[in-house]
Amino acid sequence: MKLCIIGIGLLGGSFALGLKEILPDLTVVGVDNNPEHAQKAIELKIVEQILSMDIAVAESNLIVLATPVNAIISLLPRVLDLVSTSAVVIDLGSTKELICAAVQNHPKRNQFVAVHPIAGTEYSGPEAAFTTLLKEKTMIICEQEKSHPTAVTLIEDLCRKLEMRISYMDAASHDLHLAYVSHLSHISSFALGITVLEKEKNEQNIFDMAGSGFSSTVRLAKSSPDMWAPIFTQNGKNISEALSSYIEILKHFKNTIDNQDEKSSYALMQEANEIRRILQGIK
């Protein structure tokens, strides 16, 4: 099988490395508009060859779009135009509704499977990729009824070989849920980083006084703006709703603190503690 990765970063690179491990005969070609990333992907043996998109897509059996989500929307229709009739195309984007909408009337829509692996780190680029990133993570498949059953089966089969769980969802539900359980976390962390940096001009103070708690909460503030700015645009409505709820709860917290209402802040924390049960299952 020949695999084509368009956008060889953390996710695309890890997907390629994971598949290489389980499919010894796999050939991987890469497409990347960043020459340094392309060079690095060769050096790290993530891909065997860098090709232009048109050639890479035309000669591959599985094409993976792993660029930021704005580029996925603009590239996906062209990739479908170019693919051979037996090839399958997937994207790994964190949004699904607008990406699916961009090809809903494409004559080769059924060769496309819209997926989203719930996996990542705060790092980006090919150096951040590693073989086991996807292992034991969830792959969400959206609108599988619009994809050819053979295409869906191929992807399900690869996911199982990568030891992933599979979950099915419509694109709108995906985007709404993700706004709460992923996109909001990133904004809460970016905003926390800014709040602390703006207050603590003397960075030594942060270094001396911040512990593992701050470090964990602000970790996602290191994430790539190139990846996240387009996600915030594409999933703006849902993220805005999630942010409104989050801000309301923070204001409620602030009121209980301003009023020295310890009983209410205690109750709020007890409610939040319920997250313990759920986190036990998440790595």
Add this chain to the structure above:
Amino acid sequence: MKLCIIGIGLLGGSFALGLKEILPDLTVVGVDNNPEHAQKAIELKIVEQILSMDIAVAESNLIVLATPVNAIISLLPRVLDLVSTSAVVIDLGSTKELICAAVQNHPKRNQFVAVHPIAGTEYSGPEAAFTTLLKEKTMIICEQEKSHPTAVTLIEDLCRKLEMRISYMDAASHDLHLAYVSHLSHISSFALGITVLEKEKNEQNIFDMAGSGFSSTVRLAKSSPDMWAPIFTQNGKNISEALSSYIEILKHFKNTIDNQDEKSSYALMQEANEIRRILQGIK
């Protein structure tokens, strides 16, 4: 040396375990108003004996107050009343201003050293304690000029033996900085937990769709309300200021998203990315 730990939880227990490792002749007695914690602390060999506070304090050389901060304020004056003239008393509370104020005119004020180890996890109770919690962490000593130099030297010496860094600060600055680099993180995390739990009534959805990013950001939402409610009360003014800034930045983020102003959200994330440099040094 005889050490007395009042409140044998994560911090008090870890402090005792760490000192046992470096001081083989140390005897540790414990005081805890929770009989289960007291029993557990004996079983886990954190303390050799559970005593009433009056007896434990009177016969110890070093007394450590490691209860929630409201109990520290009420216990500290009485502990100072009870200690022998050569004993040293410390507290490990996350707030310092009101605790220092509570004993500012106490005749034995100079036997007290106000400290705060920047260390912790989201777990609590004696089972959460471990020997190396304090290793390579920062110990902040507040108002050291109000403590007897011998008392300060004893604590500095123990901290160095525990391989801790030491930092000095007035109590008001401590509380202001901590509001930003620690207390705010906890509230952002508690509020994130509540926002997601209120939206996602079907917990399986969170389990399926949340990744390591959510897990990291919401980790502190598991923290103990018994410990945190009194901190929020005691450091209310500073936390309220930090929360106001945080909410303003979140609103700014929301505006850029509502306006599809990708350039501004990109710039906000770039600002937040500056935290990378600082996080490198924090474990």
